[in-house]
Amino acid sequence: MKKWIGSALVYLLLVVGGYTAYSFYAGDDATQSDGNHGDHQEEEKNGGNEEEGHDGGGHDEHGDHEGESSSEVQADVKLEGEEMTITLTDLDGNPMDELVVSHEKLMHLIVISEDLEQFQHLHPEKVSEGVFTTDADLEEGMYQAFVDIKPSELEYVNEAHPVMVGEHGGHEDDHVHLEPESQWTKEQGDYSVTLDVNNFSVKENVVLSFEIEEAEPEDYLGALGHVVVVDEGLDEFIHVHPREGEKPVFEAHFSKPGMYKLWAEFKLNGKVYAFPYVLEITE
Template identity: 45%
Template sequence: MKKWAVSALVYLLIIVGGYYVYASSYGTESHDENMPVNDNGAKSHEQGHEENNVNHNGDSEVIPSLKVHNGELIITLNDLDGNPVSDLEVNHEKLMHLIVVSTDLKGYKHLHPQMVEPGVFKISHSLPVGEYKAFVDIKPIGKEYETAPIPFMTGEVHNENSLIVDSELTKEAGGHTVKLIPSSLKVNEEIQLTFDLTGNTPEPYLGALGHVVILDQKGKNYIHVHPLAGNEPVFATKFSEPGIYKIWAEFKFNGEVFVYPYVVEIK
């Protein structure tokens, strides 16, 4: 009788121990923060097999992904449940502004993909082979969204980031000279960016006198600024961290949009 009781106890311990090992290894809750996240925010065990490049911003209820295919940039918008998002507010005459910069911040494109089906936008591109970051600038209706970089590549060439602060903030493009006059270059201050257009008056572009896009040196912090008033090239912004930033100012002259880039240091 004693031998049977000992055998039963050993058997029971084996069952309990086996269950504990199983639960520890394959339980439904995971707290491994290094595990990649898939499109709907769930943890995924598959690494390096995603076809799309995805913006995983935890503060957003809309998740954009980008794919390069047959000379096109394809942007897909999904909510946290994986459903397509197509209910967008028109923002400066467009549903989507796609800002594409090379990782060395030398190349810059301001594109406007068109919706081809619910939640899917496409646009042809002629980007050189290289490494890029895309910023999907949208205003979803009824959903929180924050723009964040989506890295992608065309080919296998990596760009090195080596920004040099401009000693002169005067640039020329398209026969027009534009000078940037910042009210300050200090962190955590409201800063006015005034552009001296040397007597030229730009044409309205996307519902505004001009547009300004700002990125930090690492290409993470995205700022899209519009003029303070309708008839003056004055823009207001604030830098929350010190560092080197690149500013692209866009103005339209004689039916053509020109880009004027500046590199500044915020202290």
């Protein structure tokens, strides 16, 4: 009997010991398996983040590109003596003169002194591929020139081009600070022109109506007149033509509040006059 009991105890110990050993090694394998699975998940997660980062970078680059100037035409303005030369090129540096005629001209050149006192509206003529010239009788000082063109296919942004006349080097005080005015009747030669403005807000288009005393505006470059507007820093340029009809009524949009100077050009009895006004545009 004792022998049988001893054998049973030995058998029981072997079973328990075998089960314990199996549990230990099986548990270790399971832990290693779980750890590898966790590492695989982390790699997939990191991989997904890296892909998102790549997409984000591509989007950022696209945004930076969108912020760049959209002009596909470059204009270079130079003055030698009294001759001003404008050279047009595409982004590859090739001559570009595929322009649409706008108000009877391929090019309108607006030249304004930095003190906002001198104004000239010129029309350069093509002399060679991509090159236009015109005579410019300018007093000594600093000017900004605006090349107003309409390329037939390429995008164009009209920007200011500095022009120095004489030995004048340009100083801070050349840039004036315009003051609001309340005198809306201006005189040039024998003529008086009164401006009526319907509003002074950037939130809606500004309608500019002109009343010319004792004269009727004649056709000038295919219109009853032209209005050129710049801000006091000569950074913003607006060139508008009148609405269709028999009255010189113009409509302009201002992108930001500030002080602006405009010149209204009319041809009266065969001669062109420019009447200057100052506007204060508000929010």
